Amino acid sequence: MQHQNLKKSKLKIFVSLFFLLLISGFYQCKSSLEDGLVKNGADSTAITAADEELSAKSTGKNATLKSAFSFPFGAAVVIDRLEDKPYIDILKKDFRSVTPESSMKFGALQPSKDTYTWTKADGIVAFAQANGMRVHGHTLIWGKDGRTPDWVVNYKGNKDDFLKLLKDHIQTVVKHFKGKVNSWDVVNEAFQNNGKYKSNIWYKKLGEEYLYKSFQYAQEADPNALLFYNDYGQEFGGAKLQAIIDMAANCKKRGIAIHGFGLQMHTNLNLSIGRFSENLVKLKNTGLLIHLSELDIAVRDGQPEHFALSAKLNTALAAKYKAIVKTYLSLPVKQQFGITTWGVSDRNSFYNDSYPNIDHDYPLLFDKNYAAKPAYTAVIEAGKGI
Numbered sequence: 001m002q003h004q005n006l007k008k009s010k011l012k013i014f015v016s017l018f019f020l021l022l023i024s025g026f027y028q029c030k031s032s033l034e035d036g037l038v039k040n041g042a043d044s045t046a047i048t049a050a051d052e053e054l055s056a057k058s059t060g061k062n063a064t065l066k067s068a069f070s071f072p073f074g075a076a077v078v079i080d081r082l083e084d085k086p087y088i089d090i091l092k093k094d095f096r097s098v099t100p101e102s103s104m105k106f107g108a109l110q111p112s113k114d115t116y117t118w119t120k121a122d123g124i125v126a127f128a129q130a131n132g133m134r135v136h137g138h139t140l141i142w143g144k145d146g147r148t149p150d151w152v153v154n155y156k157g158n159k160d161d162f163l164k165l166l167k168d169h170i171q172t173v174v175k176h177f178k179g180k181v182n183s184w185d186v187v188n189e190a191f192q193n194n195g196k197y198k199s200n201i202w203y204k205k206l207g208e209e210y211l212y213k214s215f216q217y218a219q220e221a222d223p224n225a226l227l228f229y230n231d232y233g234q235e236f237g238g239a240k241l242q243a244i245i246d247m248a249a250n251c252k253k254r255g256i257a258i259h260g261f262g263l264q265m266h267t268n269l270n271l272s273i274g275r276f277s278e279n280l281v282k283l284k285n286t287g288l289l290i291h292l293s294e295l296d297i298a299v300r301d302g303q304p305e306h307f308a309l310s311a312k313l314n315t316a317l318a319a320k321y322k323a324i325v326k327t328y329l330s331l332p333v334k335q336q337f338g339i340t341t342w343g344v345s346d347r348n349s350f351y352n353d354s355y356p357n358i359d360h361d362y363p364l365l366f367d368k369n370y371a372a373k374p375a376y377t378a379v380i381e382a383g384k385g386i
């Protein structure tokens with residue numbers, strides 16, 4: 001009996017020990033598991049951060065328009081908006097080039113004969129200089145009378161008088177900004193789609209000479225400035241593009257400097273990248289610089305007057321931006337002068353300026369609240385070859 005009792009109590013001890021061991025083992029296991037989890041947690045946080053950094057590098061998450069391209073990525077700028085903090089912050093963070101959107105146009109600089117108003121343009125130049133940005137001047141002469149001040153269009157004078165007007169304006173302006181403005185759109189929108197010169201006051205008085213003289217006068221005033229011909233629709237090729245290429249060849253024949261072409265690229269979601277690419281190659285073959293000088297992409301086709309930017313449109317916008325930038329990057333690096341968007345955010349787009357509300361279109365990289373849109377990331381990705 002005693003023996004049996006002893007056996008029973010031994011068994012009890014054994015069973016209790018077993019359970020004790022089991023429980024302590026369980027707790028040990030649990031705590032080391034928790035330790036492990038904590039460790040893994042810490043590690044996994046570290047890994048996640050490293051991963052994020054890695055993926056940021058590859059997706060361009062932390063990159064900016066400034067860092068993603070070898071050429072200065074630019075924006076058209078309006079002086080009054082330089083009082084807007086988010087506008088300035090974005091310009092400083094993302095842009096290395098500015099084009100005054102309107103304050104260097106003929107009427108803005110010489111609103112009446114021999115009276116020059118520099119304040120706004122000087123303000124933009126000062127901002128650019130303070131922030132190490134390149135300034136692209138736009139535009140000395142415009143091939144459309146509606147964009148030339150009335151006093152010029154209605155000016156009574158002969159050929160020599162008009163040559164003098166042309167020379168005085170171009171040389172006064174280019175000399176004023178000499179050493180501060182790196183490059184100029186010398187002539188804007190001179191050709192029709194059929195390749196003929198547009199009729200305007202300069203053409204009526206001077207014939208096609210007005211265009212060649214404009215380049216000549218600009219070069220005399222600042223031999224270091226890069227001189228561009230700027231126009232829309234070159235991406236579609238045809239007679240207009242050929243006329244522009246021929247004009248550049250004529251400049252060369254005459255010993256007149258022309259350094260590049262500005263393709264305005266006020267475009268939309270329907271742009272055929274194939275066609276754009278083909279025509280870019282034709283321009284590339286001239287060996288001159290190429291500037292996408294006023295890029296924006298309208299999404300409003302088929303929409304009502306006012307509409308919200310759907311996720312679908314926003315994605316399509318990003319894809320189109322990316323495709324355009326990638327196509328541009330296929331040019332030889334030495335011909336890549338830059339890409340400039342026509343404004344900073346949808347709030348500042350000239351499409352919306354002209355309308356009472358800002359939901360008329362959504363063509364830029366930043367939304368009306370200055371938040372980066374998917375198109376912004378897409379452009380950076382293109383810049384990084386992703």
Ligand code: XIL
Nearest residue numbers: 101102138188264266294342350353
């Ligand atoms: C536009 C400006 O964005 C507007 O604010 C202004 O009212 C009119 O001019 N092609 C050009 C630019 O070359 O100068 C135009 O800029 C847009 C079309």
